[in-house]
Amino acid sequence: xxxxxxxASERPGKTTHRRQRLSPQHFEPRVCSIxxxxxxxxxxxxxxxxxxxxxxxxxxxxxxxRDAARDHWFKRYLSRPLESTVVHAxxxxxxxxxxxxxxxxGGLIARAIGPHLGISHRARRNLQLVYPRMPAHxxxxxxxxxxxxxxxxxxxxxHLKNIAARVELVGAEHIGGALARGKPIIYFxxxxxNWEVAPPVAARHxxxxxxxxxxxxxxxxxxxxxxxRPEGAALRFVPKGIAGLRLIVRRLAAGQHLGIIIDxxxxxxVPVPFLGREAMTTRAIAYLxxxxxxxxxxxxxxxxxxxxxxxxxxxxxxxxPTGNRKAxxxxxxERLSSIIESWIHRRPEQWLWLHRRWPD
Numbered sequence: 001x002x003x004x005x006x007x008a009s010e011r012p013g014k015t016t017h018r019r020q021r022l023s024p025q026h027f028e029p030r031v032c033s034i035x036x037x038x039x040x041x042x043x044x045x046x047x048x049x050x051x052x053x054x055x056x057x058x059x060x061x062x063x064x065x066r067d068a069a070r071d072h073w074f075k076r077y078l079s080r081p082l083e084s085t086v087v088h089a090x091x092x093x094x095x096x097x098x099x100x101x102x103x104x105x106g107g108l109i110a111r112a113i114g115p116h117l118g119i120s121h122r123a124r125r126n127l128q129l130v131y132p133r134m135p136a137h138x139x140x141x142x143x144x145x146x147x148x149x150x151x152x153x154x155x156x157x158x159h160l161k162n163i164a165a166r167v168e169l170v171g172a173e174h175i176g177g178a179l180a181r182g183k184p185i186i187y188f189x190x191x192x193x194n195w196e197v198a199p200p201v202a203a204r205h206x207x208x209x210x211x212x213x214x215x216x217x218x219x220x221x222x223x224x225x226x227x228x229r230p231e232g233a234a235l236r237f238v239p240k241g242i243a244g245l246r247l248i249v250r251r252l253a254a255g256q257h258l259g260i261i262i263d264x265x266x267x268x269x270v271p272v273p274f275l276g277r278e279a280m281t282t283r284a285i286a287y288l289x290x291x292x293x294x295x296x297x298x299x300x301x302x303x304x305x306x307x308x309x310x311x312x313x314x315x316x317x318x319x320x321p322t323g324n325r326k327a328x329x330x331x332x333x334e335r336l337s338s339i340i341e342s343w344i345h346r347r348p349e350q351w352l353w354l355h356r357r358w359p360d
Contacts, residue, residue, distance in 0.1 A: 084220035091224060095158030099166075102155040103307040110151025115143050123353035130275045145349025149303060153194045156307060157228040164200045168304070171313035175205055178295035178316060184252045186285055186294045187313075190263040190340045191352035193301035197309050199259055200230045202299075210251050211237045212244060212260045212284075245284070252292045259299075260285065263340055265357050272334045275341055277358050286332035290321055296332075298339050303350055314339070 094102040114120060120143055127139045156163060178185045185207060189198055202209050215222045231237055238244045248258060262282050269280040289296050298314040317335055321328050344351045 080218045080220060083218050084224065087221050087224055090154070091158050091228065094155040099156065099159040099163070099307050102159065103152045106151040106153075106155025107148040108151070110154070111144050111148040114147030114150065115140070119354055120147075122356065126353045126355075126357065127348075129277065129358065142349045143353070146351065146353055149193070149350050150352065152303070152307070153196065156194055157196070157225065159307075160196055160200065160228050161230045163194075163197050163307070164204050166308050167197050167201050168308075168310045169201060169205070169313070170310060171315075172205060174297055174313045174315055175202075175207060178297060179207065181295060182255075184255055184292050184294045185257040186289055186296045187257070187259040187299045188262050188285055188296065188336060189259070189299040189301060190261060190343060191355075192343055192347065192350050193303040193309055195261060195301055196229070198299050198301055198311060199235050201311055202257075202259065207257050209235055209257050209259045210248060211235065212240055212248060212258065213237055214264065215239045249288070252288060252294070258288070258294075262336060263351075263355070263357070265355055270330050270333050272330065272337050274337045274357065275344065279337075279358050281333050281337055283329050283333060285336060286329040289319060289332065290325065290328060296336075298336075300343050302347060 094106060097105065123143050123146060124139055127134065127142060131139075175185075187198070187202060187209070189195055199209055199211055216225065226237060229235070229237065238247055252258060260282075262285065266280050266282055269282050271278040272281050273279075274281065285296060288294060296317040296319065298317065300312040300314065302310045302312070304310050317332070317339070319328070319332055
């Protein structure tokens, strides 16, 4: 162990720093104590590791850069192409089958494999947090049902352009009432049933939609999935982010409508109760609804049987603004979360329990 002693002496118009490397025998009590306390104001004593800190920091930065480059290469040239190839093959296979057969096969495969994957531990943990008294066999039944529903959703992607005919619409009068106001409409839903069936149904009933969505991490998979969706003049998908939010604001200002799923984890939002615990929830709906005087319609999607669904449009959420924007945003967000809670309690096996919805 050596100590660097830095002597800062002043000269006219210039301050110089002189560094000396001292061995242990040079230290006397009047210079600095054993624990490194300063005895004379003009000296500062500090201990250093054997290697230079700058060299260590540089090595760490280089190591991180090499790891990042290796991960980037692996994702770009191996994992992402392989993942997109598997997705493309699966979509082709399910697309060649009739929708009922494809949905059943996708559910069967996912139900058999999904519960044994490591990510299923998160689903079990979430269920135990929400339903602490639920027996283990019921937890497992919900996990298997969740995977079956998720497998069906994946297998139904190639048939989304024709799936609207299999959806029973309940509460269409609420859409008509909201349109009669002449103001934009915000539809919100959750990852229940097959959440992909809602946009084409809404577009079919005279409300062209802008869908705010989170793209997959793999951009090639995003392209494949978007090809399956019935995107057009009546249905446009907008990726989440600053640019996407600005585009949504412009379109709402022009009188267009918005669809959004709000049960995902986000980093920034407002903490509100969700299934018995606080969770960060998006404030976008509350802010936009108050700004543009939008009607906010809850859209509940349920899988009734096989590849048949019920889409229920509930009455508009009561916004009741008080003039206190911060309190209003929180109150509206709490109402939206409580609505989704009731849907999940009704059909827990159809919700996506794989989300890391709570901070711990």
